[in-house]
Amino acid sequence: MNTTTSENKIKPGYKKTPVGIIPEDWKVKRIGSISTTFSGGTPRTGVKEYYENGTIPFIKSGEIFQESTNQKITDLGLKESSAKLIEKGDLLYALYGANSGEVSISKQDGAINQAVLCIKSKMNNKYLEENLTYSHQRIISKYLQGGQGNLSAKILKSVQLPIPPLPEQKAIADCLTTWDKGIEKLTALIQSKKEQKKGLMQQLLTGEKRLDGFTEEWEEVKFKDLFKRVNSKKNQITSKEYIESGVYPVVDQGKVKIVGYSNQKNKLYTNVPVIVFGDHTREVKFIDFDFIIGADGTQLLKNKDDDDIIYLYYLLKNTHVVNLGYSRHMRVLITKKFIIPNPKEQSAIAEVLSTADKEIELLEKKLNQFKTQKKGLMQVLLTGQKRLIN
Numbered sequence: 001m002n003t004t005t006s007e008n009k010i011k012p013g014y015k016k017t018p019v020g021i022i023p024e025d026w027k028v029k030r031i032g033s034i035s036t037t038f039s040g041g042t043p044r045t046g047v048k049e050y051y052e053n054g055t056i057p058f059i060k061s062g063e064i065f066q067e068s069t070n071q072k073i074t075d076l077g078l079k080e081s082s083a084k085l086i087e088k089g090d091l092l093y094a095l096y097g098a099n100s101g102e103v104s105i106s107k108q109d110g111a112i113n114q115a116v117l118c119i120k121s122k123m124n125n126k127y128l129e130e131n132l133t134y135s136h137q138r139i140i141s142k143y144l145q146g147g148q149g150n151l152s153a154k155i156l157k158s159v160q161l162p163i164p165p166l167p168e169q170k171a172i173a174d175c176l177t178t179w180d181k182g183i184e185k186l187t188a189l190i191q192s193k194k195e196q197k198k199g200l201m202q203q204l205l206t207g208e209k210r211l212d213g214f215t216e217e218w219e220e221v222k223f224k225d226l227f228k229r230v231n232s233k234k235n236q237i238t239s240k241e242y243i244e245s246g247v248y249p250v251v252d253q254g255k256v257k258i259v260g261y262s263n264q265k266n267k268l269y270t271n272v273p274v275i276v277f278g279d280h281t282r283e284v285k286f287i288d289f290d291f292i293i294g295a296d297g298t299q300l301l302k303n304k305d306d307d308d309i310i311y312l313y314y315l316l317k318n319t320h321v322v323n324l325g326y327s328r329h330m331r332v333l334i335t336k337k338f339i340i341p342n343p344k345e346q347s348a349i350a351e352v353l354s355t356a357d358k359e360i361e362l363l364e365k366k367l368n369q370f371k372t373q374k375k376g377l378m379q380v381l382l383t384g385q386k387r388l389i390n
Contacts, residue, residue, distance in 0.1 A: 014384070017162070018160055019160050019161065019162050020162070020383055021383070022162045022383060022384045023164070023384040023387070025164075025165065026162050026163060026164045026165075026384055027162075027163045028160050028161070028162055028163070029160065029161060029163050030157060030158055030159065030160055030161075031119070031156055031157050031158075031159050031160075031161060032156075032157030032158065034121050034122075034123060034163065035119050035120055035121035035123070035128075035157075036119075036120050036121070037117050037118065037119050037120070037153050037156070037157060038084055038117070038118055038153075039084070039095065039112065039113075039114050039115075039116060039117045039118070039153060040082060040083045040084040040111060040112035040113045040114055040116060040118075041081050041082025041083050041084070041113060041114050042081065042082075042083065042113045042114060043073055043077035043078070043080065043081035043083060044081070047077070049074060049076055049077070050073055050074055050076060050077030050080070050081070051071065051072070051073055051074065051077060052074070053074065054071075054072035054073040054074040054077060055072060055074070055075075056072055056073050056074070056075070056077075056078055056085075056110060056111050057069040057072055057108055057109070057110030057111070058071045058072055058073045058083070058110065058111055058113065059086070059092065059106070059108070059110045059111065059112050059113070059116060060097070060113055060115060060116065061094035061095065061096065061097035061098075061099060061100070061113075061115040061116050062094075062097055062098060062099055064092040064093075064094055064099075064102065064103075064104040064106065064116060065102075065104045065107075066107065066108075067107045067108055068108065069108075069110065073111060078111055082114065083111040083112065083113060084111060084112055084118065085109070085110070085111050086106055086109070086110060086111070086112055086118045087106070087109050088106055088107060088108055088109050089105060089106060089125065090105070090106045090118050090119075090120060090125075091103065091104075091105055091106075091118070091119040091120070091121075091125050091128060091129055092104055092105075092106050092112065092116050092117070092118060092119075093116070093117040093118075093119055093132065093151075093156060094115065094116060094117075095114075095115050095116065095117050095150060095151045095152060095153070095156075096115050096150035096151060097115050100140070100144070100150065100151055101136050101139055101140045101144075101151060102133075102136065103129050103132040103133055103136075104129065105125055105126065105129055117153055117156060119156075123163070123166070123169060124166065124169035124170050124173050126173035126174075126176070126177060127164075127169035127170070127172055127173040128161075130172070130173065130176050130378060130382060131161050131162070131382055132161075133378075134378050134379070134382045135159070135161065139151070139156075139159055143155050162382070162383065162384065164384065165389075167389055168387070168388060168389045171388040171389050172381045172382065172388060175377070175381065175388060176374065176377070176378065176381070179370070179373070179374040179377065180374075182370060183367065183370050183371060183374065186363065186366065186367045186370060187367060189363060190360060190363045190364060190367060193356070193359060193360050193363065194360060196356070197353065197356040197357070197360065200352070200353070200356065201314060201317070201318050201353055202318060204349045204352065204353065205314060205315055205318045205349065206339070207339065207341070211345065211348050211349065211352070214341065214344075214345045214348065216341065216342055216345070218339045218340055218341050219339070219340065220337055220338070220339050221337065221338055221340060222336075222337055222338075223333060223334045223335070223336050223337070223338070224304075224334065225304065226303065226304055226307055226312060226315075226338065226340070227275075227301045227302070227303070227304055227312065228301070228302055228303075228304045229299065229300065229301060230271060230274065230300045230301070230302050231298075231299060231300050232269060232271075232293065232300070234267075235267050235268065235269040235292060235293045236267070236292075236293040236294070236295075236298070237250065237262055237264065237267055237292055237293070237294060237295075238295060239252070239294065239295045241262060241264075242259060242260030242261070242262065242294065243260060243261050243262060243263070244260065244261065245261055246260075246261030246262050246263045247261070247262075247263050247265070248261060248262050248263065248264070248265065248267075248268055248290070248291065248292050249261060249289070249291045249292070250262050250291065250292045250293075250294040251276055251285065251287055251291045251292070251293065251294060251298070252278075252293070252294030252295045252297075252298045253276070253277075253278030253279060253280060253281045253283055253294075253295065253297045253298045253299075254278070254281060254283065255281070255283055257285055257287075258291075259294055260294065262292045264292065267292045267293075268290050268291070268292060269290065269291055269292060269293055269300075270290045271302075272287060272288055272289060272290060272291075273286065273287065273288040273309055273310075274287050274300050274301065274302055274309075275287075275300070275301040275302070275309065275312065275313050275316060276298060276299070276300060276301075277299040277300075277301055277316065277329075277330065277333065278297060278298070278299070278329075279296075279297040279298070279299050279328050279329055279330050280297040280326055280327070280328070280329065281297070282321050282323065282329050284313065284316045284317045286309075286310065286313040299330055301316075306343050307340070307343055307346060308343055308346040308347045308350050310347075310350035310353075310354060311340075311346035311347065311349055311350040312346075313350075314349070314350060314353050315338060315340070316333075319333070319336060319338075321333055321336075
């Protein structure tokens with residue numbers, strides 16, 4: 001009896017390798033066999049001659065994607081340290097740091113420190129960048145237990161990659177570059193829309209710009225005349241109780257709108273819409289769905305009278321609260337005074353700003369779709385499931 005399943009069958013023209021099933025005319029090679037690599041070093045920070053009036057961009061692991069650096073070093077700093085020069089177009093790989101395992105083609109000439117590995121090869125650099133990006137999770141899972149620890153040049157040089165012929169490398173690189181350009185263009189558009197909305201919010205919420213038909217004078221009011229706190233400990237859970245997936249969303253004082261989930265129906269908070277203010281973080285969020293309150297420092301606010309709650313949300317977003325570090329900021333917020341229009345003008349302003357937010361949200365949704373589609377394309381192109389050159 002034939003016990004071979006369809007999953008174990010390899011279609012004609014393909015072969016099984018340590019990195020998966022790939023076309024027969026592709027090869028599997030270790031990075032060390034197709035490239036030369038080197039990492040850099042850091043000039044002693046206590047020597048001002050190494051940094052003062054420096055002109056050489058000093059690229060750290062968190063800056064491999066950037067067009068500029070936060071720090072520059074001098075020729076002397078370069079000469080008297082292990083820092084190494086790289087050129088624009090070189091492939092840079094983050095060995096350790098928050099972005100360990102990430103890779104990028106350098107956008108600038110400069111020098112690298114010990115946490116960055118420069119990879120030089122005769123392969124198509126864009127193809128190699130995409131291949132290493134696609135292999136990121138495999139590399140991290142294999143060499144960094146639980147995501148902890150550091151990568152090294154030795155480790156990376158031992159990594160095996162599927163390598164197509166150069167013409168196909170270029171075809172794959174060109175195809176993925178087209179997607180990257182679309183993603184970059186959309187990302188820039190979103191940033192532009194956010195800046196426009198930020199400027200519009202500043203103008204509308206200060207009365208610098210008035211909407212048509214509104215001429216009534218604004219009045220000064222205190223925080224306590226606008227907001228009421230509706231905190232509810234009975235609807236709150238600790239951060240240890242958050243789960244990755246569940247029935248009910250958890251909202252806390254962090255930047256992310258939904259930080260996790262819970263299945264504790266008895267903890268559900270339903271008195272929405274509500275404004276969330278981070279007592280420690282100063283984050284402001286508008287929540288219009290039932291949720292469970294997460295962790296300490298999550299302050300809930302509602303409109304006290306007939307003021308528009310969405311307007312009040314934007315008002316708080318536009319209010320500067322001095323950063324006291326990991327301290328309680330609500331005590332600062334409650335001392336604030338605001339100049340506000342009547343409820344009708346508030347609603348008109350809120351509608352304009354909400355429309356701008358919805359446009360940004362649609363663009364961000366489209367951007368996420370682009371990224372998902374590119375990820376799917378990477379999977380079929382970088383494994384040879386889809387061929388661009390026959």
